[in-house]
Amino acid sequence: MREYKLSVVGLGHRGRFMFKQFCRCLPGVVGVAACDLRPELFYEDSHGAGGENSALAKLFPDAVFYDDFEAMLDKAQPDIVLVETPAHCHAEFCAKALVRNIHVYSDIPSVASTAEADMLWDAQQRSQALLMTGATTCGYGFVLKLQELYRQGLLGNPYQLEA
Incomplete structure (x- = not known):
C-alpha cells in the first residue's frame, strides 16, 4: 500500500481534529508535519471535542x-x-502548496474575493496536484451528542437528513 505523507497548517481545534482523523481513518496516511504560529498547540494536550x-x-x-x-x-x-x-489565509496557503504539486484539502471558505479565486484557480491549473475544499460537522459537539442520544435509544429513527 502506498504511504501518503500528511501535514497540517493551523492547529486550532479543527486542525488538530482533522489531522488526527485523516491519520486514523484513511489507510496509508501518515502524519509527518504540523505548522502554526503557536507551538503549544502541537506540544500541549487539548481540551476540545474529538x-x-x-x-x-x-x-x-x-x-x-x-x-x-x-x-x-x-x-x-x-x-x-x-x-x-x-479563513482569510486559506487561498495563500493553498496556492503555496499547489505550486509545489502538493495535494490540498482546504476548509471553507477557500477564498475571500474574486482576486483570490482567480489566483487559486491559476495555481491549481498549473499544478499536478488536486485541490479539495470542504467542511464537515461530524466532529461538532451537537452532532456527537445527537449520535450519543441516538445510540442510547433516546431518539427515534430520523426521517430527514440534509447535506
Missing part, C-alpha cells in the same frame, strides 16, 4: 513541528496539506 485530547507531539512522535509554512513544505515534503487556518 476524542483523544493528547498533544499531537505525543500521538505522532515522528511528526515535526514548524512555525514557517514554506519551510514545512520544503523540508517535510508532504503529499497532502490540510489547510485549517483562519
Whole structure:
C-alpha cells in the first residue's frame, strides 16, 4: 500500500481534529508535519471535542513541528496539506502548496474575493496536484451528542437528513 505523507497548517481545534482523523481513518496516511504560529498547540494536550485530547507531539512522535509554512513544505515534503487556518489565509496557503504539486484539502471558505479565486484557480491549473475544499460537522459537539442520544435509544429513527 502506498504511504501518503500528511501535514497540517493551523492547529486550532479543527486542525488538530482533522489531522488526527485523516491519520486514523484513511489507510496509508501518515502524519509527518504540523505548522502554526503557536507551538503549544502541537506540544500541549487539548481540551476540545474529538476524542483523544493528547498533544499531537505525543500521538505522532515522528511528526515535526514548524512555525514557517514554506519551510514545512520544503523540508517535510508532504503529499497532502490540510489547510485549517483562519479563513482569510486559506487561498495563500493553498496556492503555496499547489505550486509545489502538493495535494490540498482546504476548509471553507477557500477564498475571500474574486482576486483570490482567480489566483487559486491559476495555481491549481498549473499544478499536478488536486485541490479539495470542504467542511464537515461530524466532529461538532451537537452532532456527537445527537449520535450519543441516538445510540442510547433516546431518539427515534430520523426521517430527514440534509447535506
